[in-house]
Amino acid sequence: MTTSTRGAAKAPAVLVLEDGRIFRGRAYGAVGETFGEAVFSTGMTGYQETLTDPSYDRQIVVATAPQIGNTGWNDEDDESGRIWVSGYVVRDPARVPSNWRARRSLDDELVAQGIVGISGVDTRALTRHLREGGSMRAGVFSGEAIAPDAELLARVRAQPHMKGASLYEEVATKVAYVVPAVGEKRFTVAAIDLGIKGMTPHRMAERGIEVHVLPATASVDEVYAVNPDGVFFSNGPGDPATAEGPVALMTEVLERRTPLFGICFGNQILGRALGFGTYKLKYGHRGINQPVQDRTTGKVEVTAHNHGFAVDAPLDKVSETKFGRAEVSHVCLNDDVVEGLQLLDQPAFSVQYHPEAAAGPHDAAYLFDRFVSLMEGQRA
Numbered sequence: 001m002t003t004s005t006r007g008a009a010k011a012p013a014v015l016v017l018e019d020g021r022i023f024r025g026r027a028y029g030a031v032g033e034t035f036g037e038a039v040f041s042t043g044m045t046g047y048q049e050t051l052t053d054p055s056y057d058r059q060i061v062v063a064t065a066p067q068i069g070n071t072g073w074n075d076e077d078d079e080s081g082r083i084w085v086s087g088y089v090v091r092d093p094a095r096v097p098s099n100w101r102a103r104r105s106l107d108d109e110l111v112a113q114g115i116v117g118i119s120g121v122d123t124r125a126l127t128r129h130l131r132e133g134g135s136m137r138a139g140v141f142s143g144e145a146i147a148p149d150a151e152l153l154a155r156v157r158a159q160p161h162m163k164g165a166s167l168y169e170e171v172a173t174k175v176a177y178v179v180p181a182v183g184e185k186r187f188t189v190a191a192i193d194l195g196i197k198g199m200t201p202h203r204m205a206e207r208g209i210e211v212h213v214l215p216a217t218a219s220v221d222e223v224y225a226v227n228p229d230g231v232f233f234s235n236g237p238g239d240p241a242t243a244e245g246p247v248a249l250m251t252e253v254l255e256r257r258t259p260l261f262g263i264c265f266g267n268q269i270l271g272r273a274l275g276f277g278t279y280k281l282k283y284g285h286r287g288i289n290q291p292v293q294d295r296t297t298g299k300v301e302v303t304a305h306n307h308g309f310a311v312d313a314p315l316d317k318v319s320e321t322k323f324g325r326a327e328v329s330h331v332c333l334n335d336d337v338v339e340g341l342q343l344l345d346q347p348a349f350s351v352q353y354h355p356e357a358a359a360g361p362h363d364a365a366y367l368f369d370r371f372v373s374l375m376e377g378q379r380a
């Protein structure tokens with residue numbers, strides 16, 4: 001239930017966490033009610049990219065940056081056709097957006113898309129709470145949706161968990177489309193859309209790649225019908241343990257030794273295709289300043305992240321898999337979480353973070369060049 005009245009500084013609102021902790025504030029965006037997994041993102045900029053990233057499906061995002069909305073909403077930075085977060089929690093929303101690209105305020109956009117949010121929350125206390133207790137189910141209620149706390153809590157506790165959630169099919173395109181190469185076309189890539197961010201095919205197109213974005217349910221025949229030089233598996237929402245279809249498809253791509261690249265959900269799928277497990281992190285990595293080491297060069301890069309799950313692979317040894325030797329190529333320096341995998345006996349690799357860098361630092365853009373090199377190598 002949402003009503004499209006503008007909520008800022010109007011109706012009271014309440015954020016209810018499944019462990020019973022409650023934060024009160026004011027409605028922000030649409031007035032109504034929403035449910036999802038409460039997670040925090042530490043990006044100081046880039047809220048438009050965050051909100052429109054399909055990987056945030058069914059998540060209530062808490063912005064740790066205290067002021068949100070200062071640059072309004074523009075017509076260029078969307079990562080998909082809509083806002084995917086199920087709710088938005090902020091401390092101090094901008095009263096007057098100011099940016100030469102802004103077309104409207106963030107508040108107006110949230111209202112237009114029916115996204116329920118809450119402002120005036122002590123997001124520092126909330127983030128510390130989520131860091132201690134872990135990401136958890138939550139609900140935001142405003143206006144007439146507010147009921148006695150115990151009732152709201154019971155409704156939050158009746159929601160599904162993120163662990164075990166299969167969400168990629170609900171966010172992915174239903175029809176294939178092509179993103180043409182910029183300039184001369186050098187390669188064709190089949191990109192499996194599990195919730196792909198718009199910047200990803202764009203970064204490939206900039207490198208002379210014609211990108212055929214295919215639905216999550218594409219068959220191996222549909223993938224090879226585009227005659228690909230490489231196959232890409234995108235980011236996406238939900239628990240990778242539910243992605244049996246994409247794991248089976250990737251397995252066939254690996255059997256054919258086609259150059260392969262995966263990002264985020266795509267990294268988790270490579271992990272599973274190789275026989276590693278995946279597991280849920282306590283509170284995940286979401287933000288644009290995570291330090292990651294590329295173990296193949298020793299270099300440390302500052303990177304954009306949005307993941308709540310991770311691959312369970314050994315850091316200290318090369319693993320024998322059914323596709324030959326595999327190793328952890330990248331690791332997060334904050335907590336030693338696996339951030340990349342590579343095969344040593346065939347052209348396949350993936351990263352858990354976001355080299356397309358939207359919004360984020362561009363340190364990891366070289367990974368798209370690595371994919372191009374793999375495809376060049378296969379031709380030679």
Ligand SMILES: NC(=O)CC[C@H](N)C(=O)O
Pocket residue numbers: 055234235236237238239240263264265266306307308309310
């Ligand atoms: N951005 C992504 O692809 C996220 C992958 C997965 N849903 C996770 O939370 O870990």
